[in-house]
Amino acid sequence: MSKRIFLWMAKALLSGVIAFAILTGVCMLYYNLPVHYDTVDGATDYSWEKNKFYSRGTEGFAWGKTNNEGYLNPIDYTESTQVDILVMGSSHMEAYNVPQNKSTAGILSSMMPDKTIYNIGISGHNFLVCADNLANAVNKYEPKEYVIIETHGLAYSDVQLQTAIDENVTDLTSYTGGVLELLQKNPFLRLIYSQLKSFSGNAADDAAPPISTETTIGSEENYCSLLAKLSDTVSDKGSQLIIVYHPSLILNKDGTASANVDQELSEFFAACCEKNGIIFLDMSNQFLESYENESILPHGFTNTSIGTGHLNKNGHALIAESLYEIMKAVG
Amino acid sequence: MSFASLEFLIFFSVVFVFVLFLQKFKNTLYKEFFLLVASYFFYGYWDWRFCFLLLFVTVAAYITALFSHKKLALAVGIIVPLVVLGFFKYFNFFLDSLETLINKDIGTLAIILPVGISFYTFQALSYVIDVKREKIPAEKIFIKLALYISFFPQLVAGPIVKASDFLPQLRKDRHITLKNVETGIQLMVFGLVKKIVIADHLSVFVDDVFNTPAAFSWISILLAVISYSIQIYFDFSGYSDIAIGCAKCFGYDFCPNFNMPYISENVTAFWRRWHISLSTWLKEYLYIPLGGNRKGKARQYINLFITMLLGGLWHGASWTFVFWGALHGGALCIDKLIPKKKKRKTIFRVLSVLGTFLFVSFTWIFFRSDSFTNAWLIIKGIFTLQDGIIQPFFWTFIAIAVVCIGTVIAIIRTKKRNEYEVNGFYPLFNLNTVLGLTILFLVCGLILGLAFTGEHPFVYFQF
Numbered sequence: 001m002s003k004r005i006f007l008w009m010a011k012a013l014l015s016g017v018i019a020f021a022i023l024t025g026v027c028m029l030y031y032n033l034p035v036h037y038d039t040v041d042g043a044t045d046y047s048w049e050k051n052k053f054y055s056r057g058t059e060g061f062a063w064g065k066t067n068n069e070g071y072l073n074p075i076d077y078t079e080s081t082q083v084d085i086l087v088m089g090s091s092h093m094e095a096y097n098v099p100q101n102k103s104t105a106g107i108l109s110s111m112m113p114d115k116t117i118y119n120i121g122i123s124g125h126n127f128l129v130c131a132d133n134l135a136n137a138v139n140k141y142e143p144k145e146y147v148i149i150e151t152h153g154l155a156y157s158d159v160q161l162q163t164a165i166d167e168n169v170t171d172l173t174s175y176t177g178g179v180l181e182l183l184q185k186n187p188f189l190r191l192i193y194s195q196l197k198s199f200s201g202n203a204a205d206d207a208a209p210p211i212s213t214e215t216t217i218g219s220e221e222n223y224c225s226l227l228a229k230l231s232d233t234v235s236d237k238g239s240q241l242i243i244v245y246h247p248s249l250i251l252n253k254d255g256t257a258s259a260n261v262d263q264e265l266s267e268f269f270a271a272c273c274e275k276n277g278i279i280f281l282d283m284s285n286q287f288l289e290s291y292e293n294e295s296i297l298p299h300g301f302t303n304t305s306i307g308t309g310h311l312n313k314n315g316h317a318l319i320a321e322s323l324y325e326i327m328k329a330v331g
Numbered sequence: 332m333s334f335a336s337l338e339f340l341i342f343f344s345v346v347f348v349f350v351l352f353l354q355k356f357k358n359t360l361y362k363e364f365f366l367l368v369a370s371y372f373f374y375g376y377w378d379w380r381f382c383f384l385l386l387f388v389t390v391a392a393y394i395t396a397l398f399s400h401k402k403l404a405l406a407v408g409i410i411v412p413l414v415v416l417g418f419f420k421y422f423n424f425f426l427d428s429l430e431t432l433i434n435k436d437i438g439t440l441a442i443i444l445p446v447g448i449s450f451y452t453f454q455a456l457s458y459v460i461d462v463k464r465e466k467i468p469a470e471k472i473f474i475k476l477a478l479y480i481s482f483f484p485q486l487v488a489g490p491i492v493k494a495s496d497f498l499p500q501l502r503k504d505r506h507i508t509l510k511n512v513e514t515g516i517q518l519m520v521f522g523l524v525k526k527i528v529i530a531d532h533l534s535v536f537v538d539d540v541f542n543t544p545a546a547f548s549w550i551s552i553l554l555a556v557i558s559y560s561i562q563i564y565f566d567f568s569g570y571s572d573i574a575i576g577c578a579k580c581f582g583y584d585f586c587p588n589f590n591m592p593y594i595s596e597n598v599t600a601f602w603r604r605w606h607i608s609l610s611t612w613l614k615e616y617l618y619i620p621l622g623g624n625r626k627g628k629a630r631q632y633i634n635l636f637i638t639m640l641l642g643g644l645w646h647g648a649s650w651t652f653v654f655w656g657a658l659h660g661g662a663l664c665i666d667k668l669i670p671k672k673k674k675r676k677t678i679f680r681v682l683s684v685l686g687t688f689l690f691v692s693f694t695w696i697f698f699r700s701d702s703f704t705n706a707w708l709i710i711k712g713i714f715t716l717q718d719g720i721i722q723p724f725f726w727t728f729i730a731i732a733v734v735c736i737g738t739v740i741a742i743i744r745t746k747k748r749n750e751y752e753v754n755g756f757y758p759l760f761n762l763n764t765v766l767g768l769t770i771l772f773l774v775c776g777l778i779l780g781l782a783f784t785g786e787h788p789f790v791y792f793q794f
Contacts, residue, residue, distance in 0.1 A: 011765050012768055015768035015769040015771075015772055018769045018772075019769050019772035020772075022769075022773060023773065023776040023780065027780065030780075031780075188776065191780045192779050192780060195782060195784055199784050251543040253542075255545030255546040256546075257546070295546075295718065296720075302723055302724055303532075303725035305536075305539055306536075306720060306722050307539075
C-alpha cells in the first residue's frame with residue numbers, strides 16, 4: 001500500500017514539474033513581465049529589466065523589448081542622446097498593450113522623424129508621481145523642446161497636491177533580491193500572483209491605473225502652486241510643458257457617448273495651466289468627435305470591456321495627432 | 332458561497348475530510364446528518380434566514396408525504412411549495428402587472444428572493460408526487476428527506492434531482508472512494524473551465540452590448556447574441572458539472588443536465604439536451620398531468636405550449652421570460668407538425684443544426700434582455716444593419732472554437748462507436764498515470780491563469 005502511494009506521489013511530482021514547465025513556456029508569450037528595479041537617477045521610481053523581451057495578452061496583446069534603460073522605448077538612451085521631447089506618464093503612456101510603434105511616442109516619432117522622442121512612461125506613475133520625479137527626469141534627459149506628462153484623472157486632494165509640491169510622494173516599491181526576485185522571473189508564477197491579487201479585490205499588476213476618486217478636490221492655490229512649480233522646472237531647461245488629459249468615454253443608453261469628466265475641475269485646471277504657461281490638452285472633444293464620426297473608442301481592447309482600461313491604438317493615435325497639431329502650431 | 336470561490340474550496344475540503352471520517356461508522360445517518368448540517372451552513376452563508384424557509388418546505392413535504400393517501404395532505408403538499416415559490420418569486424411581478432393593467436399605483440412589498448427557491452421547491456413537489464404515484468415509499472427518516480432537498484451541490488442552481496433518483500441512493504451505503512473522487516474532481520475542474528474561463532469572459536462583451544445596444548454595430552450585436560448563447564451554456568453546464576462532480580466525490584450520482592444542446596436538429600431535440608433535469612421535471616410533473624399527448628393532437632399542442640409558458644415563467648418573474656417560453660412552446664408545436672425522417676442527408680442535418688441554433692439564439696435575446704424595449708433594440712440593430720462600434724471580441728472566437736472542436740470530437744467518437752445519435756462525454760483521464768495527472772495539472776494551471784477575476788455570479792443563481 002505504502003509503495004503504491006509512494007509511486008503515485010512520484011508520478012504526481014513528475015506531472016507537476018512537466019505541467020509547470022509547459023505553463024511557464026506558454027506564459028513566456030502570454031504574460032511575460034520583466035522584473036522592475038529601483039532607479040538611481042530618480043527620473044522614474046523604477047524601471048524594468050534592461051533589454052528584456054516582454055509580452056502581455058491579458059489586455060490587448062503586444063510584445064516587444066525594453067530598451068537599455070528598461071523603458072518600453074524603441075530607442076536606446078546614451079549620454080550623447082539629445083532628447084527633443086520627453087514623454088512621461090503611467091502605463092497608458094508606457095503602452096504595453098500596443099506595439100511600440102503604435103504608442104503615442106511611437107506615432108509621434110514617425111510623424112516627426114527629425115526629433116528624438118524619448119518615452120519614460122511606466123506603470124503606476126500617475127500625475128503626482130510624475131510631478132514628484134519631474135525635476136530628476138528633466139535634469140537627466142534635458143529635453144530641448146517639450147516635456148509631455150500624461151494623466152487619466154485630475155482630482156486630487158490638498159494633501160496629495162502638497163506631497164507632490166514637497167516632492168514627497170511615496171516611491172513605488174520594487175521587490176528585488178533573493179527568492180522574491182527569482183519568483184518574479186517565472187512568467188507563470190507572475191501571472192498567478194496577478195490573478196490572485198485581482199481575485200482578492202486588488203488591482204492586478206497590469207490593470208489600468210485607477211482614476212482618482214477623490215471627492216474633496218484640492219484648493220485652487222495648491223493646484224496652481226504645483227503647476228507653477230512644474231512649469232518652472234521645465235522652462236528652466238528651455239523646454240515647454242504639455243499636460244495631456246485623456247478621460248474615458250461613457251456609453252449612454254441611446255448610443256451616444258459622453259466624456260467621464262468633471263467639467264468644472266477640467267476648466268479650472270486648464271485655467272491654472274494657462275496662467276502658468278503650460279499647454280493643457282484635454283482629449284475629451286477629440287475622443288467624442290472620433291466616436292461620433294467613426295464609432296471608435298480610445299480605451300479598451302478586443303479581449304476586455306469596451307471603453308475601459310488602457311488606451312488602445314486609436315486612443316494613442318488620437319493623442320499623437322493632437323500633440324502633433326499643437327507642436328506644429330507652436331512651432 | 333459560489334462554487335467558483337476560495338470559500339467553497341475550503342468548505343468542500345472540510346466537509347470531505349469529515350465525511351471521510353464519518354463513513355467509517357456503519358450507521359450512515361451520522362454522515363447524512365453531517366452533510367445536512369453542512370448543506371444548511373452552505374445555504375445560510377447567503378442569508379441565514381433562508382434556512383427557515385428551506386426547513387419549512389422540507390417539513391411540509393415530509394409530513395404531507397406520510398399522509399399522501401389523504402387528498403387534503405396531498406393538496407397541502409403540492410400547494411405549500413407552490414405558495415412559497417409564488418409569494419417569494421412572483422408576488423411583486425403580479426402586483427406590477429396588475430398595476431400596469433389597471434394603471435394605478437398599488438405599491439409592492441420588499442421581498443428578498445431566496446437563492447435556489449425555484450430548485451428546492453420543485454424537488455419538494457417531485458417528492459410528494461412520486462410518493463403519491465407510489466414510485467417511492469414515503470421517507471420515514473426526516474434527515475434523509477431533508478438531505479435530498481437541501482444537498483448542497485444541487486441546492487442553489489440544480490440539477491433538479493428527482494426524489495426517485497436520489498432517495499434510493501441514501502438507502503444504500505454510498506462511499507467516498509478513490510474512483511469516485513477521481514471522476515468527481517475532473518468533472519469539477521471541467522466545470523470550472525467552462526464557468527470561470529469561458530463563460531465569465533464572454534459575459535464582459537455580452538454585458539457591454541446588452542447594456543447599450545444602440546452603440547454597437549449589427550455585427551457586434553450578432554456576435555454578442557451568439558456569445559450569450561455560448562455563455563449561458565458554459566455557465567450553466569459548468570455549474571451542473573461542478574454539482575455533479577461534487578456529489579460524485581461523496582459517492583452520489585446525479586443525472587447529466589446537458590448533452591451538447593447546440594447540435595440539436597430541432598427544438599424538440601434541443602429540449603432533450605438542454606437543462607435535462609428541468610425539461611424532464613416539466614414533462615413528468617406538468618405536461619403529463621395536463622394530459623400530455625393522450626387527449627388528441629390539439630390538446631397535445633395546448634399542453635406543450637402551457638408547459639413551456641410556465642417553464643419560461645419558472646426562469647424569472649418577467650414577461651420577457653414568459654415570451655421566451657412562448658416562443659419555445661410555439662416552436663415545439665410546429666416541430667411536432669413536421670414529419671420526421673429517420674435517415675437524412677448530412678447537409679440537411681447540418682442546416683437543421685444551424686437553423687435550430689439560430690432560433691434558440693434568437694430566443695435568448697428575450698431571455699437576456701431586461702425589457703422588451705431592450706430586446707427590440709437588439710433585434711432592430713441586427714436586422715437594420717446598424718452602424719456602431721465594431722468589437723470582434725477575442726473570447727467569442729475562442730468559445731466558438733471550443734464548441735466546434737468539442738462537437739467534431741464527439742461526432743468522430745460517435746462514428747467510431749457506430750451510433751446514430753451524437754452524445755456528449757467527459758474526457759476523463761486515468762489519474763494513476765503521468766499523462767492523466769499532467770493534463771489535470773495543466774487544466775488547473777490554465778484555470779488559475781485565465782480565470783476571469785471580476786465578479787460574475789452563475790447566471791442561474793437568479794432563478
